[in-house]
Amino acid sequence: MAADRKTVIDALSTILDPAVGKDIWTLGMVRALSVDGASVRFVLEVDPDRSKAFEAVRMAAEQAVLALPGIETVSAVMTAHSSRPPPPDLQTGRQAESRGPARIPGVERILAIASGKGGVGKSTVAANLAVALAAAGRRVGLLDADVYGPSQPRMLGVSGRPASPDGKIILPLRNHGVTLMSIGLMVREDEAVVWRGPMLMGALQQMMNQVQWGGLDVLIVDLPPGTGDVQMTLTQKAEVNGAIVVSTPQDIALIDARKALNMFQKMNTPVAGLIENMSTHVCSRCGHEEPVFGHGGVRSEAERLSLPLLAEIPLHVDIRRASDGGAPVVVSSPGSAQARVFRDLAESLVGQGLA
Numbered sequence: 001m002a003a004d005r006k007t008v009i010d011a012l013s014t015i016l017d018p019a020v021g022k023d024i025w026t027l028g029m030v031r032a033l034s035v036d037g038a039s040v041r042f043v044l045e046v047d048p049d050r051s052k053a054f055e056a057v058r059m060a061a062e063q064a065v066l067a068l069p070g071i072e073t074v075s076a077v078m079t080a081h082s083s084r085p086p087p088p089d090l091q092t093g094r095q096a097e098s099r100g101p102a103r104i105p106g107v108e109r110i111l112a113i114a115s116g117k118g119g120v121g122k123s124t125v126a127a128n129l130a131v132a133l134a135a136a137g138r139r140v141g142l143l144d145a146d147v148y149g150p151s152q153p154r155m156l157g158v159s160g161r162p163a164s165p166d167g168k169i170i171l172p173l174r175n176h177g178v179t180l181m182s183i184g185l186m187v188r189e190d191e192a193v194v195w196r197g198p199m200l201m202g203a204l205q206q207m208m209n210q211v212q213w214g215g216l217d218v219l220i221v222d223l224p225p226g227t228g229d230v231q232m233t234l235t236q237k238a239e240v241n242g243a244i245v246v247s248t249p250q251d252i253a254l255i256d257a258r259k260a261l262n263m264f265q266k267m268n269t270p271v272a273g274l275i276e277n278m279s280t281h282v283c284s285r286c287g288h289e290e291p292v293f294g295h296g297g298v299r300s301e302a303e304r305l306s307l308p309l310l311a312e313i314p315l316h317v318d319i320r321r322a323s324d325g326g327a328p329v330v331v332s333s334p335g336s337a338q339a340r341v342f343r344d345l346a347e348s349l350v351g352q353g354l355a
Helices: 005-012 055-066 123-134 197-209 229-235 249-267 297-305 318-322 336-351
Strands: 029-034 039-046 071-078 110-114 140-144 173-176 178-182 219-224 240-249 271-280 309-315
Touching: 005 029, 005 055, 029 173, 039 055, 055 071, 071 229, 110 123, 110 229, 123 178, 123 240, 123 271, 123 318, 123 336, 140 229, 178 240, 197 229, 240 249, 240 297, 249 271, 249 297, 249 336, 271 297, 309 318, 309 336
Parallel strands: 039 071, 110 219, 110 240, 140 178, 140 219, 240 271, 271 309
Antiparallel strands: 029 039, 173 178
16 A cells, blocks of 8 residues: 555654754755655755755655655655845846856757747647657757646657666657657646746756756757746756747737747847747638638748748647647648648758757
8 A cells, every 4th residue: 555645744754954953844845745656756955055965865865755665666856945046137137147058968959949928839839840850860859848837748649757777867758759858757747846946947957967868969948938937047057059939920929929039138048030830720621721810920020020930830730639649740640731831940940050
Protein backbone atom coordinates (compact mmCIF):
# COMPACT_ATOMS: atom_id res chain seq x y z
CA MET A 1 0.00 0.00 0.00
CA ALA A 2 1.45 3.35 -1.06
CA ALA A 3 2.04 6.07 1.50
CA ASP A 4 -0.36 9.00 1.59
CA ARG A 5 0.49 12.71 1.62
CA LYS A 6 0.37 12.98 5.43
CA THR A 7 2.84 10.11 5.83
CA VAL A 8 5.22 11.76 3.37
CA ILE A 9 4.94 15.07 5.23
CA ASP A 10 5.66 13.29 8.53
CA ALA A 11 8.81 11.79 6.99
CA LEU A 12 9.97 15.17 5.67
CA SER A 13 9.33 16.66 9.11
CA THR A 14 12.11 14.48 10.51
CA ILE A 15 14.75 16.19 8.33
CA LEU A 16 16.34 19.19 10.04
CA ASP A 17 17.99 22.26 8.64
CA PRO A 18 21.27 22.05 10.55
CA ALA A 19 21.71 25.83 10.58
CA VAL A 20 18.53 26.53 12.55
CA GLY A 21 17.65 23.17 14.09
CA LYS A 22 14.11 23.10 12.69
CA ASP A 23 12.65 20.67 10.17
CA ILE A 24 12.40 21.56 6.50
CA TRP A 25 8.61 21.18 6.39
CA THR A 26 7.98 23.60 9.27
CA LEU A 27 10.42 26.07 7.71
CA GLY A 28 8.41 26.02 4.47
CA MET A 29 11.29 24.81 2.34
CA VAL A 30 9.28 22.00 0.74
CA ARG A 31 7.33 23.17 -2.30
CA ALA A 32 5.21 21.54 -5.02
CA LEU A 33 4.84 18.26 -3.10
CA SER A 34 3.21 15.63 -5.31
CA VAL A 35 2.31 12.14 -4.08
CA ASP A 36 1.20 10.00 -7.02
CA GLY A 37 0.87 6.40 -5.94
CA ALA A 38 4.37 5.01 -5.53
CA SER A 39 6.02 8.18 -6.87
CA VAL A 40 6.80 11.32 -4.84
CA ARG A 41 8.16 14.61 -6.17
CA PHE A 42 8.94 17.87 -4.40
CA VAL A 43 11.10 20.98 -4.60
CA LEU A 44 13.39 22.26 -1.85
CA GLU A 45 13.66 26.04 -1.92
CA VAL A 46 16.89 27.21 -0.28
CA ASP A 47 19.12 30.25 -0.02
CA PRO A 48 21.58 30.22 -2.96
CA ASP A 49 24.49 30.78 -0.57
CA ARG A 50 23.70 27.41 1.05
CA SER A 51 22.82 25.37 -2.03
CA LYS A 52 26.00 23.25 -2.00
CA ALA A 53 25.86 22.58 1.73
CA PHE A 54 22.17 21.72 1.49
CA GLU A 55 22.76 18.86 -0.97
CA ALA A 56 23.19 16.48 1.98
CA VAL A 57 19.82 17.60 3.37
CA ARG A 58 18.19 17.04 -0.03
CA MET A 59 19.58 13.50 -0.20
CA ALA A 60 18.45 12.79 3.37
CA ALA A 61 14.95 13.98 2.51
CA GLU A 62 14.85 11.70 -0.54
CA GLN A 63 16.00 8.72 1.50
CA ALA A 64 13.50 9.39 4.29
CA VAL A 65 10.60 9.34 1.82
CA LEU A 66 12.01 6.41 -0.15
CA ALA A 67 12.09 4.35 3.06
CA LEU A 68 8.31 4.63 3.42
CA PRO A 69 6.27 1.49 2.57
CA GLY A 70 5.00 1.49 -1.03
CA ILE A 71 7.23 4.32 -2.26
CA GLU A 72 9.34 3.31 -5.25
CA THR A 73 10.64 6.56 -6.70
CA VAL A 74 11.43 9.94 -5.13
CA SER A 75 12.55 13.06 -6.98
CA ALA A 76 13.70 16.08 -4.96
CA VAL A 77 14.81 19.12 -6.95
CA MET A 78 16.57 22.02 -5.28
CA THR A 79 15.98 25.60 -6.33
CA ALA A 80 17.67 28.66 -4.93
CA HIS A 81 15.70 31.57 -3.53
CA SER A 82 17.45 34.44 -1.83
CA SER A 83 15.74 36.43 0.89
CA ARG A 84 17.78 39.44 -0.28
CA PRO A 85 17.08 39.81 -4.01
CA PRO A 86 19.19 42.30 -5.96
CA PRO A 87 17.51 45.67 -6.37
CA PRO A 88 15.49 45.99 -9.60
CA ASP A 89 16.45 48.42 -12.31
CA LEU A 90 13.23 50.41 -12.38
CA GLN A 91 13.95 51.87 -15.81
CA THR A 92 14.23 48.54 -17.61
CA GLY A 93 12.51 46.21 -15.18
CA ARG A 94 15.60 44.02 -15.04
CA GLN A 95 17.45 42.81 -11.99
CA ALA A 96 21.19 42.94 -11.57
CA GLU A 97 22.76 39.72 -12.77
CA SER A 98 26.14 38.37 -11.81
CA ARG A 99 26.54 36.56 -15.11
CA GLY A 100 25.38 37.33 -18.59
CA PRO A 101 23.81 35.00 -21.16
CA ALA A 102 25.70 31.77 -21.83
CA ARG A 103 25.54 29.00 -24.39
CA ILE A 104 23.91 25.70 -23.52
CA PRO A 105 26.49 22.93 -24.01
CA GLY A 106 26.02 21.16 -27.34
CA VAL A 107 23.34 23.57 -28.59
CA GLU A 108 24.27 25.65 -31.63
CA ARG A 109 21.26 27.96 -31.71
CA ILE A 110 18.26 28.83 -29.55
CA LEU A 111 15.02 29.95 -31.15
CA ALA A 112 12.27 31.22 -28.83
CA ILE A 113 8.59 30.96 -29.83
CA ALA A 114 6.57 33.58 -27.96
CA SER A 115 3.18 35.26 -27.85
CA GLY A 116 1.71 38.22 -26.03
CA LYS A 117 -1.39 36.29 -24.99
CA GLY A 118 -2.60 32.73 -24.75
CA GLY A 119 -4.81 30.95 -27.26
CA VAL A 120 -3.08 32.12 -30.43
CA GLY A 121 -1.59 28.70 -31.28
CA LYS A 122 2.00 29.35 -30.21
CA SER A 123 2.60 25.79 -28.99
CA THR A 124 1.07 24.31 -32.15
CA VAL A 125 3.45 26.42 -34.21
CA ALA A 126 6.42 25.37 -32.05
CA ALA A 127 5.61 21.65 -32.35
CA ASN A 128 5.08 21.71 -36.11
CA LEU A 129 8.15 23.86 -36.69
CA ALA A 130 10.30 21.47 -34.62
CA VAL A 131 9.08 18.44 -36.57
CA ALA A 132 9.47 20.25 -39.92
CA LEU A 133 13.06 21.16 -39.06
CA ALA A 134 13.78 17.56 -38.04
CA ALA A 135 12.29 16.35 -41.33
CA ALA A 136 14.64 18.77 -43.10
CA GLY A 137 17.61 17.02 -41.51
CA ARG A 138 18.28 19.35 -38.62
CA ARG A 139 19.09 18.09 -35.12
CA VAL A 140 16.24 19.60 -33.12
CA GLY A 141 15.38 19.92 -29.45
CA LEU A 142 12.15 21.30 -28.05
CA LEU A 143 12.04 22.78 -24.55
CA ASP A 144 8.49 23.24 -23.30
CA ALA A 145 8.96 26.23 -21.01
CA ASP A 146 5.22 26.91 -20.74
CA VAL A 147 5.34 25.65 -17.15
CA TYR A 148 1.73 26.39 -16.21
CA GLY A 149 0.28 24.94 -19.41
CA PRO A 150 2.71 22.37 -20.84
CA SER A 151 1.17 20.89 -23.99
CA GLN A 152 4.13 19.59 -25.98
CA PRO A 153 4.04 16.02 -24.58
CA ARG A 154 0.50 15.64 -25.94
CA MET A 155 1.29 17.33 -29.25
CA LEU A 156 4.37 15.20 -29.90
CA GLY A 157 2.79 11.99 -28.62
CA VAL A 158 5.35 11.56 -25.83
CA SER A 159 4.62 9.92 -22.48
CA GLY A 160 6.65 8.52 -19.61
CA ARG A 161 9.07 10.19 -17.26
CA PRO A 162 12.60 11.32 -18.13
CA ALA A 163 15.26 9.22 -16.41
CA SER A 164 18.19 10.51 -14.35
CA PRO A 165 21.12 8.11 -13.99
CA ASP A 166 22.88 10.14 -11.29
CA GLY A 167 20.17 12.39 -9.86
CA LYS A 168 21.59 15.39 -11.72
CA ILE A 169 21.65 14.75 -15.47
CA ILE A 170 18.16 14.45 -17.01
CA LEU A 171 17.65 12.23 -20.05
CA PRO A 172 14.99 13.74 -22.34
CA LEU A 173 12.49 11.81 -24.44
CA ARG A 174 12.24 11.76 -28.23
CA ASN A 175 9.61 11.38 -30.95
CA HIS A 176 9.18 12.43 -34.60
CA GLY A 177 12.92 13.21 -34.68
CA VAL A 178 12.62 15.83 -31.92
CA THR A 179 14.26 15.66 -28.49
CA LEU A 180 11.76 16.90 -25.90
CA MET A 181 11.88 18.11 -22.32
CA SER A 182 8.80 19.44 -20.55
CA ILE A 183 7.48 19.91 -17.02
CA GLY A 184 4.45 18.11 -18.44
CA LEU A 185 6.52 14.90 -18.40
CA MET A 186 7.04 15.25 -14.65
CA VAL A 187 3.42 15.79 -13.55
CA ARG A 188 0.02 14.38 -14.47
CA GLU A 189 -1.94 16.14 -17.20
CA ASP A 190 -4.58 17.28 -14.70
CA GLU A 191 -2.08 18.36 -12.02
CA ALA A 192 -1.50 22.08 -11.55
CA VAL A 193 2.05 23.40 -11.15
CA VAL A 194 1.78 25.89 -8.28
CA TRP A 195 5.17 27.59 -8.30
CA ARG A 196 6.38 31.07 -7.53
CA GLY A 197 8.83 33.07 -9.63
CA PRO A 198 12.09 31.78 -8.11
CA MET A 199 10.94 28.18 -8.53
CA LEU A 200 10.01 28.80 -12.16
CA MET A 201 13.39 30.33 -12.85
CA GLY A 202 15.20 27.48 -11.13
CA ALA A 203 13.25 24.86 -13.03
CA LEU A 204 13.92 26.55 -16.38
CA GLN A 205 17.65 26.75 -15.72
CA GLN A 206 17.71 23.08 -14.76
CA MET A 207 15.88 22.09 -17.94
CA MET A 208 18.30 24.13 -20.02
CA ASN A 209 21.56 23.07 -18.39
CA GLN A 210 20.97 19.68 -16.75
CA VAL A 211 19.13 18.01 -19.64
CA GLN A 212 21.42 15.89 -21.81
CA TRP A 213 20.43 17.52 -25.08
CA GLY A 214 23.29 16.02 -27.04
CA GLY A 215 24.42 17.85 -30.16
CA LEU A 216 21.64 20.11 -31.49
CA ASP A 217 21.53 22.44 -34.45
CA VAL A 218 18.67 24.30 -32.82
CA LEU A 219 16.78 24.25 -29.53
CA ILE A 220 13.25 25.60 -29.88
CA VAL A 221 11.89 27.05 -26.65
CA ASP A 222 8.10 27.17 -26.36
CA LEU A 223 7.63 30.10 -23.98
CA PRO A 224 4.53 30.78 -21.89
CA PRO A 225 2.34 33.65 -23.08
CA GLY A 226 3.09 37.12 -21.79
CA THR A 227 6.21 38.86 -20.53
CA GLY A 228 7.07 37.26 -17.19
CA ASP A 229 9.76 35.48 -15.21
CA VAL A 230 10.37 32.66 -17.67
CA GLN A 231 10.95 35.01 -20.60
CA MET A 232 13.32 37.16 -18.57
CA THR A 233 15.26 34.15 -17.27
CA LEU A 234 15.70 32.69 -20.74
CA THR A 235 16.97 35.91 -22.29
CA GLN A 236 19.23 36.74 -19.32
CA LYS A 237 20.74 33.27 -18.87
CA ALA A 238 20.95 31.87 -22.41
CA GLU A 239 22.18 33.18 -25.74
CA VAL A 240 18.95 33.39 -27.74
CA ASN A 241 19.64 33.71 -31.46
CA GLY A 242 16.15 34.81 -32.37
CA ALA A 243 12.60 35.17 -31.11
CA ILE A 244 9.46 34.56 -33.16
CA VAL A 245 6.24 36.19 -31.99
CA VAL A 246 2.99 34.43 -32.91
CA SER A 247 -0.31 36.33 -33.08
CA THR A 248 -3.74 36.06 -34.61
CA PRO A 249 -4.82 38.89 -36.94
CA GLN A 250 -7.33 40.70 -34.71
CA ASP A 251 -6.43 43.93 -32.97
CA ILE A 252 -6.90 42.60 -29.42
CA ALA A 253 -4.20 39.96 -30.03
CA LEU A 254 -1.87 42.42 -31.73
CA ILE A 255 -1.98 44.71 -28.69
CA ASP A 256 -0.41 41.96 -26.59
CA ALA A 257 1.95 40.89 -29.40
CA ARG A 258 3.41 44.40 -29.40
CA LYS A 259 4.18 44.01 -25.70
CA ALA A 260 6.05 40.78 -26.37
CA LEU A 261 8.05 42.48 -29.13
CA ASN A 262 8.83 45.38 -26.80
CA MET A 263 10.02 42.96 -24.13
CA PHE A 264 12.52 41.31 -26.49
CA GLN A 265 13.74 44.75 -27.52
CA LYS A 266 14.37 45.67 -23.87
CA MET A 267 16.16 42.36 -23.28
CA ASN A 268 18.38 42.95 -26.36
CA THR A 269 17.08 39.75 -27.96
CA PRO A 270 16.87 39.79 -31.77
CA VAL A 271 13.40 39.22 -33.22
CA ALA A 272 13.49 36.86 -36.20
CA GLY A 273 10.00 37.82 -37.32
CA LEU A 274 6.27 37.43 -36.80
CA ILE A 275 3.82 34.67 -37.64
CA GLU A 276 0.12 35.22 -38.31
CA ASN A 277 -1.70 32.11 -37.09
CA MET A 278 -5.36 31.35 -37.84
CA SER A 279 -4.86 33.73 -40.74
CA THR A 280 -7.88 32.42 -42.62
CA HIS A 281 -10.34 29.59 -42.02
CA VAL A 282 -10.38 26.85 -44.66
CA CYS A 283 -13.53 24.75 -44.85
CA SER A 284 -12.54 21.08 -44.81
CA ARG A 285 -15.52 20.18 -47.04
CA CYS A 286 -15.62 22.80 -49.75
CA GLY A 287 -12.28 24.59 -49.38
CA HIS A 288 -13.92 28.00 -48.95
CA GLU A 289 -11.68 30.48 -47.12
CA GLU A 290 -13.02 33.01 -44.66
CA PRO A 291 -10.96 35.38 -42.45
CA VAL A 292 -12.74 34.61 -39.17
CA PHE A 293 -10.34 36.74 -37.12
CA GLY A 294 -9.63 39.24 -39.85
CA HIS A 295 -6.63 39.00 -42.14
CA GLY A 296 -3.40 40.84 -42.67
CA GLY A 297 -3.13 42.47 -39.25
CA VAL A 298 0.18 40.81 -38.45
CA ARG A 299 1.53 41.60 -41.92
CA SER A 300 0.75 45.28 -41.40
CA GLU A 301 2.40 45.22 -37.99
CA ALA A 302 5.49 43.51 -39.41
CA GLU A 303 5.76 46.14 -42.14
CA ARG A 304 5.35 48.93 -39.60
CA LEU A 305 8.19 47.54 -37.49
CA SER A 306 10.35 46.52 -40.49
CA LEU A 307 10.28 42.89 -39.35
CA PRO A 308 9.82 39.81 -41.55
CA LEU A 309 6.41 38.13 -41.77
CA LEU A 310 7.60 34.54 -41.60
CA ALA A 311 4.32 32.71 -42.28
CA GLU A 312 0.55 33.00 -42.53
CA ILE A 313 -0.89 29.78 -41.13
CA PRO A 314 -4.53 28.87 -41.84
CA LEU A 315 -7.13 27.84 -39.25
CA HIS A 316 -7.76 24.26 -40.33
CA VAL A 317 -9.31 21.36 -38.47
CA ASP A 318 -6.56 18.98 -39.59
CA ILE A 319 -3.94 21.01 -37.72
CA ARG A 320 -6.00 20.78 -34.53
CA ARG A 321 -6.74 17.08 -34.93
CA ALA A 322 -3.10 16.26 -35.61
CA SER A 323 -1.93 18.14 -32.54
CA ASP A 324 -4.49 16.48 -30.29
CA GLY A 325 -3.50 13.10 -31.71
CA GLY A 326 0.19 13.43 -30.93
CA ALA A 327 1.40 13.59 -34.54
CA PRO A 328 1.74 17.17 -35.87
CA VAL A 329 0.26 17.79 -39.29
CA VAL A 330 3.76 17.91 -40.78
CA VAL A 331 4.09 14.15 -40.15
CA SER A 332 0.42 13.08 -40.18
CA SER A 333 -0.41 14.80 -43.50
CA PRO A 334 2.97 15.66 -45.04
CA GLY A 335 1.52 16.34 -48.47
CA SER A 336 -1.16 18.78 -47.32
CA ALA A 337 -1.16 22.53 -47.87
CA GLN A 338 -1.15 22.98 -44.10
CA ALA A 339 2.07 20.98 -43.74
CA ARG A 340 3.62 22.90 -46.63
CA VAL A 341 3.32 26.16 -44.68
CA PHE A 342 5.40 24.76 -41.83
CA ARG A 343 7.94 23.17 -44.16
CA ASP A 344 8.38 26.50 -45.96
CA LEU A 345 8.81 28.20 -42.59
CA ALA A 346 11.48 25.67 -41.60
CA GLU A 347 13.34 26.09 -44.90
CA SER A 348 13.25 29.87 -44.52
CA LEU A 349 14.74 29.74 -41.02
CA VAL A 350 17.46 27.33 -42.12
CA GLY A 351 18.29 29.65 -45.02
CA GLN A 352 18.63 32.58 -42.62
CA GLY A 353 20.98 30.60 -40.38
CA LEU A 354 18.51 30.60 -37.50
CA ALA A 355 17.85 26.86 -37.37
